[in-house]
Amino acid sequence: MGKGARTRATILAAAAETACLAGFDGLNLQPLADKVGMTKSGLYAHFGSKEALQIATLEYAAELFQARVVAPAKTEGAGLPRLAGVFGRWLEWPANAALPGNCPFFAGVVEFDDAAGPVRERLVRLFRDFRAVVEQLVASAVRHGHLGAGTDPAQFAHELLALRYAHHWAQGFMHDPAADARTRAAFARLVGGRA
Amino acid sequence: MGKGARTRATILAAAAETACLAGFDGLNLQPLADKVGMTKSGLYAHFGSKEALQIATLEYAAELFQARVVAPAKTEGAGLPRLAGVFGRWLEWPANAALPGNCPFFAGVVEFDDAAGPVRERLVRLFRDFRAVVEQLVASAVRHGHLGAGTDPAQFAHELLALRYAHHWAQGFMHDPAADARTRAAFARLVGGRA
Numbered sequence: 001m002g003k004g005a006r007t008r009a010t011i012l013a014a015a016a017e018t019a020c021l022a023g024f025d026g027l028n029l030q031p032l033a034d035k036v037g038m039t040k041s042g043l044y045a046h047f048g049s050k051e052a053l054q055i056a057t058l059e060y061a062a063e064l065f066q067a068r069v070v071a072p073a074k075t076e077g078a079g080l081p082r083l084a085g086v087f088g089r090w091l092e093w094p095a096n097a098a099l100p101g102n103c104p105f106f107a108g109v110v111e112f113d114d115a116a117g118p119v120r121e122r123l124v125r126l127f128r129d130f131r132a133v134v135e136q137l138v139a140s141a142v143r144h145g146h147l148g149a150g151t152d153p154a155q156f157a158h159e160l161l162a163l164r165y166a167h168h169w170a171q172g173f174m175h176d177p178a179a180d181a182r183t184r185a186a187f188a189r190l191v192g193g194r195a
Numbered sequence: 196m197g198k199g200a201r202t203r204a205t206i207l208a209a210a211a212e213t214a215c216l217a218g219f220d221g222l223n224l225q226p227l228a229d230k231v232g233m234t235k236s237g238l239y240a241h242f243g244s245k246e247a248l249q250i251a252t253l254e255y256a257a258e259l260f261q262a263r264v265v266a267p268a269k270t271e272g273a274g275l276p277r278l279a280g281v282f283g284r285w286l287e288w289p290a291n292a293a294l295p296g297n298c299p300f301f302a303g304v305v306e307f308d309d310a311a312g313p314v315r316e317r318l319v320r321l322f323r324d325f326r327a328v329v330e331q332l333v334a335s336a337v338r339h340g341h342l343g344a345g346t347d348p349a350q351f352a353h354e355l356l357a358l359r360y361a362h363h364w365a366q367g368f369m370h371d372p373a374a375d376a377r378t379r380a381a382f383a384r385l386v387g388g389r390a
Contacts, residue, residue: 109368110305124369158365158377159384165364166357173304174319182353189354 008046011036012060015053019061020094020101023111024054024119054119061094061104062126068097070133079144080191083137087187090164091180106168131157147191159190203241206231207255210248214256215289215296218306219249219314249314256289256299257321263292265328274339275386278332282382285359286375301363326352342386354385 001009014035018026027050033043047053069089073082089096094103105126112120135153138160142151163186170179196204209230213221222245228238242248264284268277284291289298300321307315333348333355342351358381365374 109364110308113305113368127369154373155377155380158361158373159358159381161364162357162361162381163354166353166360169304169356169360170353173308174322178349178353182350185350186354186357 004046007038011038011043011046012057015057016061016064016104017100019057019104019107020099023107024057024104025111027053027057029053051117051119055122057104058108058119058122058126061099064097064099065093065105065130069093070130073137079141080146083134083141084187084191086134086137087160087164088184091167091183102172103168106165127161131161134160141191156190160187163187163190199241202233206233206238206241207252210252211256211259211299212295214252214299214302215294218302219252219299220306222248222252224248246312246314250317252299253303253314253317253321256294259292259294260288260300260325264288265325268332274336275341278329278336279382279386281329281332282355282359283379286362286378297367298363301360322356326356329355336386351385355382358382358385 011032015027015032018032018035029043029047029050030040032053033040036043047056070086072089073086076082076085094101105123108119108123112123134157138147138151138153138156141147142149142153147156163183167179167183170176170182176182206227210222210227213227213230224238224242224245225235227248228235231238238248242251265281267284268281271277271280289296300318303314303318307318329352330348333342333346333351336342337344337346337348358378362374362378365371365377371377
């Protein structure tokens with residue numbers, strides 16, 4: 001990795017932390033430059049605008065998510081074990097990527113709810129791509145006979161995402177100490193007690 | 196209703212609309228005074244602070260929710276019909292209370308996520324109270340034999356709230372045209388196809 005790429009990676013690691021703690025709207029060039037010990041103009045040379053920095057941070061977080069949540073499935077048994085593994089690691093995200101605070105993608109949902117533009121579009125695509133991954137895992141679990149033959153992968157994926165999204169609410173907003181246990185029980189019910 | 200109470204109701208109806216469209220943070224005294232044709236000091240005399248206005252608006256929205264979503268259950272058959280009725284009307288809220296835009300309670304979740312204080316506390320209590328209502332409806336459906344004897348009302352209520360919360364995300368953020376159908380299918384699965 002050249003010096004430019006190293007510097008960029010340092011900035012994005014700091015930016016991802018900021019996004020978890022203060023959202024993407026908190027990604028202002030000056031405070032971030034201070035955090036990584038650069039000048040604002042030096043940081044500006046890498047990203048050019050706050051929006052470009054937000055998108056780069058989203059991409060960086062998506063790569064981390066892929067590496068920490070999705071990729072380990074390769075070493076798990078095909079079908080339901082992989083699906084259960086991904087869901088379990090998703091519950092533990094972003095802490096399992098050494099990120100502080102909350103899921104940056106859910107933070108982005110809130111911030112870009114009404115904000116049409118490239119950041120919102122990128123975030124919607126990230127969710128769609130991940131839902132497609134879940135659908136493939138569900139279809140595989142059906143093929144392996146771990147889930148009923150009548151299982152609709154798209155419907156199943158919607159319900160799985162619902163559980164994770166509700167976990168975010170129950171834990172983050174309601175401070176419900178049972179959020180984890182309820183979510184895992186709901187997952188077990190969703191897969192028919194087979195996970 | 197005296198003149199003071201009528202004026203207060205007029206202000207709160209306008210404030211609830213604002214909360215649906217722009218969140219509770221959008222409840223500023225001057226624009227709201229303009230909207231209802233009062234002076235800022237006249238409006239101030241009713242609420243005294245933005246925070247007091249936010250709490251009063253939450254209470255007003257909660258009364259509407261009770262009237263439009265929960266109360267009609269009284270005319271429905273006990274057990275599952277009531278549970279299904281409440282869930283269906285919750286999906287149609289806040290449009291079925293003639294409110295524009297999004298659910299004001301979900302808007303509040305976003306805005307008061309990190310904001311400790313009386314508005315957040317009131318909102319958490321509203322969600323807890325409603326979850327308790329759902330738990331009672333589930334327990335009644337179990338007693339009527341509409342749901343399995345082993346159904347845990349608290350777990351069921353968590354999963355029901357998850358579906359509604361995910362609907363908000365799928366429809367409001369993802370603009371998923373299947374959000375309604377997926378949510379209703381998930382509800383049908385949750386109640387074992389008996390609704």
